[in-house]
Amino acid sequence: MIAYFKLSHRALKVLGLALVLFLGLFCEQRIVDVIASVAEPIEQVKTSEKAIALTINVDWGEEYLPAILEALDQKKAKATFFPTGRWAKKNPELLKEIVSRGHEIGNHGYSHPHPDRISIAANEEEIVKTEKIVEGITGIKTKYYAPPYGERGTPGLKAAQNLGYQTILWTGAQIVRPK
Numbered sequence: 443m444i445a446y447f448k449l450s451h452r453a454l455k456v457l458g459l460a461l462v463l464f465l466g467l468f469c470e471q472r473i474v475d476v477i478a479s480v481a482e483p484i485e486q487v488k489t490s491e492k493a494i495a496l497t498i499n500v501d502w503g504e505e506y507l508p509a510i511l512e513a514l515d516q517k518k519a520k521a522t523f524f525p526t527g528r529w530a531k532k533n534p535e536l537l538k539e540i541v542s543r544g545h546e547i548g549n550h551g552y553s554h555p556h557p558d559r560i561s562i563a564a565n566e567e568e569i570v571k572t573e574k575i576v577e578g579i580t581g582i583k584t585k586y587y588a589p590p591y592g593e594r595g596t597p598g599l600k601a602a603q604n605l606g607y608q609t610i611l612w613t614g615a616q617i618v619r620p621k
Contacts, residue, residue: 483594483609496521497612499588501554504533511543521545522610524588527552527572534579541580548586548610549573557589557598565601573605586610 487495496514498521500507514521523540525547530537541547551557551568552575560568569587577583587607589598594611602609 483599483611485611485613497548497588497610498523499550499590500525501529501550501590504529504536507536507540511540511545514545515543522548522586524548524550524586524610525572525576526550526554526590527568527575528554530572530575530579537576537579541582546586547576547580547582547584548588549576549584549607550588551590554590556591556593557601558593558595560597562597562601562604565598566605569601569605569607588612 496519498510500523523545525533525537537547549569549572551565552571553568555564555568557565557568573584585607586609587598587602587605588610589602592611594609599609
């Protein structure tokens, strides 16, 4: 039997901060910078270093970001934030704050549709619209794309490839406590 439960926004915030702090305690705070020219999405990178790449997709929850940024600063950790264009447009000062703290900015499309359910052209429009908004606010042209819902179908991947983006996907990682 699978048990389901609903967490409040406060509980999610506390859980997220606890995860960041936990990772900071048991992993070195290093960012693996991978620049690849292949169309295959990146899910993980094999390395002998003790490292994680922390990615944060942002389409809501701006009230939690100051605390997350503070926790990252305390642990001297960096992350790549993937905002949607609609979020960036509504929160330009927070987007600038993320950049000013040394975090990387990627692209999460404009309106968070299911990339597998729309055309390549519609995906390209989502990515380009966000690219222009982020660049207008920060001066940074995004180069990494995290598709909403982690979808990996042809329309989203091909759109990203056509625009010169590297697609970044998340994976579930098992955290093993050191002995």
